[in-house]
Each structure stands twice: as structure tokens, then as C-alpha cells.
């Protein structure tokens with residue numbers, strides 16, 4: 010690990026100022042993805058800008074009454090999402106997903122904002138934000154989940170843009186099923202299903218170079234919300250990653266199995 014300047018700004022505006030015009034500066038949230046990268050010398054930031062002292066980024070709140078959105082601050086840890094009475098009551102599928110991330114250390118330090126900024130193709134939260142139709146709120150705009158994930162570890166965030174919160178519409182029902190890697194618990198394949206008054210959304214993580222929606226299954230489930238629908242749906246081969254430990258055929262099979270489990274868990 011190389012030397013760097015460490016900053017603890019007290020506001021989002023001050024953090025943006027530290028990032029602006031300095032391509033070699035990096036934000037630090039829980040450090041669970043960034044620190045391994047620094048230890049392996051895969052990045053050499055000149056400055057680390059910690060979000061830890063900025064007030065207001067650790068809140069979980071409902072906006073707009075009982076039917077309103079659930080808003081989770083960027084610095085809320087995976088464990089806080091998993092154990093929050095509000096998340097467990099309003100979106101139990103999201104609380105369960107957060108409780109299945111990594112191990113206790115990862116869940117105690119890792120944050121929802123850090124996970125979404127890092128955009129690992131096998132991370133769990135991307136499936137939740139895409140299936141739930143969430144909005145990523147930054148210091149300057151709101152980005153719909155459909156527009157947010159742009160490629161392998163790529164997002165729509167600008168270089169000096171900071172995620173401040175994630176806004177989740179509350180579904181009627183939702184559930185996540187994951188086939189975890191036995192060592193890291195990252196998703197080999199994870200499927201999130203969300204049923205709302207407007208229809209069903211299904212998002213798949215782990216199987217491709219980025220999270221993607223299964224629109225054919227969404228249509229089938231909107232017509233008839235039954236787990237058997239997953240058997241009839243083919244995963245477009247172009248969405249699946251190639252060249253890893255898992256063949257595209259195996260990944261497609263896992264997508265079907267995880268989708269069935271998620272649908273059953275919703276019922």
C-alpha cells in the first residue's frame with residue numbers, strides 16, 4: 010500500500026471539493042472493497058476522502074407515509090439494513106438480502122453506497138435496486154436504477170459524484186434467492202423478484218458482466234405470478250458471462266432455479 014493524504018470532510022460539499030479536479034483522489038466508505046484493492050496495489054490514490062464524519066448519510070427513513078418510499082443513507086452498513094425494523098417490516102426481501110452479504114466483518118463495515126459505487130457484477134445490492142426500481146440519489150441528481158449500471162464495474166456516476174442515499178419504492182412482495190460462492194458469499198447467481206401493483210420486475214446478478222433484468226419472466230409473472238413460469242423462460246445467452254468457472258449453460262440453469270426460489274419465497 011502506498012502513502013496517501015487522508016481527509017475527513019464534515020459535509021458532502023466539502024467532500025466534492027476535495028474530489029474535484031483530482032483524478033487521483035478516492036472516496037472511502039466501509040473500505041471492504043477499496044482496501045483490498047489498495048493492498049494489492051491495484052489503485053494508487055493520492056488522497057482518500059472518508060465519508061465517516063459527514064452527518065445525515067446513516068439514516069433509514071420512510072418518506073410520504075405508509076405507502077411512501079424507504080430511503081436508506083449511503084453510509085448505512087449491510088448489517089444495519091439487515092437488522093433495521095423499518096426495512097424488515099417494509100421490504101423484508103431487502104433486509105434478507107443484506108443479511109446474506111459476505112461475512113460478519115463485511116456486513117459490519119460495508120455500506121450500501123460503497124457497494125453500488127463499486128458495482129461488482131456479483132454483488133447483491135444491484136439486484137435489489139434494479140428489481141425494486143430504486144433511485145440512486147447523489148449530491149447533484151437522482152439516477153433511476155435502469156440507467157445506473159453501465160458495464161463491468163461501471164456506473165453512471167461522475168468521477169467526483171457522491172451517492173448520498175438510495176430511494177426504494179415499497180413493493181407488495183419481494184424476495185431474493187442467491188447461489189453463493191462458497192468462499193466469498195458473492196453471488197454466482199442471485200435473482201431478486203419484486204411484485205408491485207404496476208407489475209413484476211426481476212433482476213439477475215452474478216451471471217453477467219453487470220446486473221440485468223429478465224423481461225420475458227417479468228411479463229410471464231405479471232400475467233400469472235407462479236413459480237412454474239421460470240421454467241419456460243430462456244435467459245438470453247448474450248447476457249451471460251463466459252470464460253469463468255461456470256459455463257453459460259450452468260449459469261442459465263442457476264438463473265431458472267434461483268428465480269423459482271425467489272418467486273416461491275414471495276408467495
Ligand SMILES: Cc1cc2nc3c(=O)[nH]c(=O)nc-3n(C[C@H](O)[C@H](O)[C@H](O)COP(=O)(O)OP(=O)(O)OC[C@H]3O[C@@H](n4cnc5c(N)ncnc54)[C@H](O)[C@@H]3O)c2cc1C
Pocket residue numbers: 035036037038039040041042043044045060083109110111112115118119120121122123124125126127129131132133134170171172173193194195196
Ligand atoms: C471477502 C469479501 C466478501 C464479500 N462478499 C460480498 C457478498 O457476498 N455480496 C456483496 O454484495 N458484496 C460482498 N463484498 C463486498 C462488500 O459488500 C463491500 O463492502 C462493498 O462492495 C463496498 O462497500 P464499502 O462501503 O466497503 O465501500 P469502499 O470499499 O469504501 O468503496 C468502494 C468503492 O466505492 C466508492 N464509494 C464508496 N462510497 C461511495 C459513495 N457514497 N459515493 C460514491 N462512491 C463511493 C469508493 O471510492 C470505492 O471506489 C465482499 C467483500 C469482501 C472483501
